[in-house]
Amino acid sequence: MKKLLATMLLIGVLVLSACSNDASLYDEIQEEGVLTVATSGTLIAASYYNDEDALTGFDVEVAREVGKRLGLDVKFEIMSVDGMLPAVETGRVDMAANDLTATKKRKENYTFSDPYKYSYSTMVVRKSDFSGVFALEDLEGKINGGGDTTVSSEIARHFGAEVKTYGNASNEAYLRDVSIGRTDVVVNDYFLIKFGVAAFPDFDIMMHPDLKFHPTEQSLVMKKGETELEEAVNSVLAEMREDGTLTEIAETFYDEDASQKPAEDIEVIEGLDI
Incomplete structure (x- = not known):
């Protein structure tokens, strides 16, 4: 038993x-x-x-x-x-x-x-000189501020940029470095750049007015x-x-409906291995 x-x-x-x-x-x-x-x-x-x-x-x-x-x-x-x-x-x-x-x-x-969320990539550059970037190919030799494993950093590397990483730093750290020339660009999401740049009006930075690339889904x-x-x-x-x-x-x-696909003509990057 x-x-x-x-x-x-x-x-x-x-x-x-x-x-x-x-x-x-x-x-x-x-x-x-x-x-x-x-x-x-x-x-x-x-x-x-x-x-x-x-x-x-x-x-x-x-x-x-x-x-x-x-x-x-x-x-x-x-x-x-x-x-x-x-x-x-x-x-x-x-x-x-x-x-x-x-x-x-x-x-x-x-x-x-x-x-x-639907969006696309663009970049932060200096207002004074566009950080010398007028086309994606101009990223070669430039310094991009970003996370090491982000899609944005991979795009920057794809075009020959060096990536400076920050850990879990605030927007201010990334954007100030572009403004003072410690870095050249921040490749990132359109919506994030739009509000990041607006938060620091005294910095010598702007969202690139011409470059729209890599449509994304979040x-x-x-x-x-x-x-x-x-x-x-x-x-x-x-x-x-x-x-x-x-x-x-x-x-x-x-201030926009980011849940809908953008109507703009967004450049697709060929050969991007991500």
Whole structure:
């Protein structure tokens, strides 16, 4: 009888263990009731601290609304952009929200939600001399300020620029360096540049008036293979697009509807391996 009882207990433990191992990330998130999201807190107007020292921004508020509609509390983990994808991969966070662009190479290793923002790349240059950049080919030999693993830095490298990295620095650090000539350009997203430049009117910087290139789609990033979480997030994003919430959040932070594809003619960069 004791042997039979012991055997039954062992079977019960094995069954519970198997069920636990089969649980998806989304099951675990639902059980805990918390969605953990990586973001930088330094990226005007996507993820930053406002005058009341509250974390906000387009990507932050999109993530908050996704969590709310899934019935989850959202906890943000502040980190550099270079640390976000590794944090998703290791499970330190459940997803990342920081104006992250879906690329062919990234999609091999991570799951990207349906896009919630459409944009393109341009660059910050000095007002006084355009930083000597009048075409993308002029980036050769120039110094670009940016994160080491960002798409923007890869574009700069593609055209022969050196990349100066900053960690999780503020917009001010990047833009001041262009202004004083420590660097030459900051290749980045149109919307981020638009508001970053506007925040520092005394700097000798401007958004390049002529160069528009590399159309992009920004998404929430999740661990590869977490289908349930992906489907739940995409369902909510579709609702937000349908009921106008994405448009409302975009216009709040960008004064434009960044949730729609831009109408401009954007140059596609050939041979960009990202």
